[in-house]
Amino acid sequence: MTPEEHISESRDSALTVERLFSENRDLQGAEMAWCSVKHAINAIGVQRGWRYGTYGQKREVVRRLELAGHRHLLQLLDSARLLHVHSDNGFMNTQKITEMRNDVVALRERLLAIAEADA
Numbered sequence: 727m728t729p730e731e732h733i734s735e736s737r738d739s740a741l742t743v744e745r746l747f748s749e750n751r752d753l754q755g756a757e758m759a760w761c762s763v764k765h766a767i768n769a770i771g772v773q774r775g776w777r778y779g780t781y782g783q784k785r786e787v788v789r790r791l792e793l794a795g796h797r798h799l800l801q802l803l804d805s806a807r808l809l810h811v812h813s814d815n816g817f818m819n820t821q822k823i824t825e826m827r828n829d830v831v832a833l834r835e836r837l838l839a840i841a842e843a844d845a
Contacts, residue, residue: 732769733841736762740834743827752823753813759830760810763803766837773844781807791840799836805829 727735739762746755764784771778771787778787788799809826812818818826 727768727772729769729773729841729845732765732772733838733845736765736769736834736838739765740831743830747827752820753816756809756823756826757813759827760806760813762834763806763830763837766834766841769841770837770844773841788837791837796836796840799833802829802833802836806833 739758743755743758743762746752746758767784767787768778770776770791771783774787776787776790777783785800785803788803792799805826806829808818809823809830812823812826
């Protein structure tokens with residue numbers, strides 16, 4: 727996929743996230759939230775020629791962005807990963823899910839801003 731396709735998938739996934747959560751489909755919403763972040767990371771990985779295929783490589787993309795001055799991205803990524811784990815196990819309460827969703831939105835939008843600036 728091209729960076730532009732990843733950006734589009736991220737934005738489309740974000741819309742689906744909101745619909746799923748509004749339908750009380752929290753597990754599916756949590757999975758789609760991760761998908762929106764994954765595609766934002768992938769866009770940056772493609773643009774910069776960085777490896778991004780595995781969880782570890784996605785974390786490395788975000789770590790490299792932090793080293794370049796984009797603060798607190800790894801902390802937000804941890805929230806996104808926790809929400810992803812929740813999609814498989816359903817262990818979080820509603821308040822925690824809301825906190826994680828807010829972090830995912832912040833992370834996705836910051837990553838997309840970086841990807842769109844690089845486009």
